[in-house]
Amino acid sequence: MNAIMRRALTGAMALSLAAPLAACGQDHQDAGAGKDSIGLLLPENKADRYEKFDRRIITSRVASLCLECKVDYHNAEQQVGTQKQQFDALVKKGVKVIILDPVDSQAAKSWVDAAAKKGVKVIAYDRLAEGDVAAYVSYDNEKIGRLQGEGILAALGSQAANSDIVMMNGSPTDPNAPSYKKGAHDVLDGKVHKIVYEKDIPDWSAATAKKKMSDVIKARGPQGFDAVYSANDGMAGGIAEALKSAGLKNIPVGGQDAELPALQRVIAGTQSFTIYKEVRPEAETAAEIAFRLLRGKKISSLTSTTATSSSKAAIPARLFKAQLVDRKNLKDTVVRDGLVRVDLLCADDVASACKSLGLE
Template sequence: MRKRILVAASVSAALLTAVTACGSSSSTTTTDAAGAKKPKVGVILPDSKSSVRWETADRPYLAAAFKAAGVDYDIQNAEGDKQAFQTIADQMITSGVNVLITVNLDSGTGKAVLDKAKAQGVATIDYDRLTLGGSAQHYVSFDNTEVGKLQGQGLAKCLSDTGARTPVVAELNGSPTDNNATLFANGYNSVLDPKYASGEYAKGPNQPVPDWDNAQAGTIFEQMFTSRPDIAGVLAANDGLANAAIAVLRKNHRNGQVPITGQDATVQGLQNILAGDQCMTVYKAVKKEADAAAALAIDLAHGKKAQTTTTVHDPVGNRDVPATLLTPVAIFKNNVPDVVNDGFVTKTDLCTGSYAALCTAAGIK
């Protein structure tokens, strides 16, 4: 009987370990050659549903940078769960991280985590998304207003190519709780609003997508298209939302006829561009963003003063946050090869099945 109990306990412990490890990656060394405790960096990613980049790009790039620097790290994904986000943060702080990098799910949850870390003497970095009213010491991202401008300019270029007169433009915006979505909208509306005001474009349905949820985006866009079947252009805030809109247009035999923007240069988004169903995307060289954040974190973990290139203003916290902002690039069919040549996506992943011939035609080697 005692033997059975011990075996059951061992199995339960193994299962618990497996569950705890799910969705996380970390190094195992905790001391250096002299036996001293090594610096440790914690990273909390937001989800894997809104964009594949968090798992396919950010995680491996960050892990590689920390490994190269010999810094212990723990990378976990909250999978869109605000409670899990806070629990992961508590575990990381308790485990002794020196630096915490977070991509918030919303500013309220993000602020609570940042404030707790600050109270425990843990250095903090906002990654990709600024936490409004938060206390992060640094912010690393792309120029997100510029991302939006590139989307607005891209849609204008594609609409011009169609020759449409007074096209009805629908806007499928990002999550209302994500400050980046606000910055994207500021950027593309700086391009579109003057065209609405002059009568060059007609303003169509305009709606945010909660939590960047692609399934909800499909439902929202279907409602938009039902109410305005004359939609002639779609400003979709990222590739996932764009693909949801494309699915609706395909069902109505309108795909390829309505220019749609995107963002993130995902494999799916690039395939849609090659197929003519999506007009453009915005490429953000995530490796550069991850490397910049990792470099800051490594300096902070070693007690060094971290260097940034500019500041961004947090209107809620009324403070200027030291920041590193990287430059985004507009991608159309003619320069899709640039994304492959940069190593962000591979030809193997992109040029599968029916896309192989399209890749060849686009000059992807």
């Protein structure tokens, strides 16, 4: 065989080998959408936690469990229609497991049910979506509401029985909001004088909470209430602004989520407490459940309880505990756990207050 013939044969063999390799690569890429992809749909980016913590932790945990896996992430920016488009696009791609934190749990029912019929496993994350979900990972939300109610009572102290309370509840489209409200009422009802104003705030809007708080101050006067229950920290920020604008001080305000501005308000004394929910165990558990479902493995060791929605009972679930954080235990909770850096927490106006708390 001469050199020309050898080169021709070698080239032909290379082409014959390259064709199936290229085909295999293409097959892997096409199959990857279903076989090796996990959808992650988060509801909004106003709250700090979703982009800074949930997304990063879930993505990192999936990567540690499965080198070839990919997280296909999208944020709905509080728009139901946008989230539906994102969900439908994942199903169309062939993604077989979706972690869904719904903007509107009721609206998600038809998408979830349709996807389940196609073999798609949906994990309801943080908020319990309606429909045929495969698992649910969140917190004991009624317990969080009770913690918030207990925080209000503690802040009022011996004056609680004579105190009038304003309640700014969460968004009516968030399935967790009624649980927070119920838990808070379970504690406050009969322990305070009266709930003088109560409102569900659409989209957890801080601006709306601020306006409603300003309206209450105008309608009832500065002596017309003694404390404000806020279902989350974002709204508590708006409420605190309204109180400050009216020149009101020493009004207990509660919140939830342990966001940096809220923690600074706790240090400054303009917010009495927040609720600390450790995102890492929730996010990592959701990631591991998603991986197991992707590979057809059992999840019973990760789901220690069950949950019930209005459309499905006995949903395998994992519900984590939360903790009230105030000035007394802030150092031994959110700072100790590394949720926030002390140099960021104690910047500017709260620097001197931090020193008095031993935060330096």
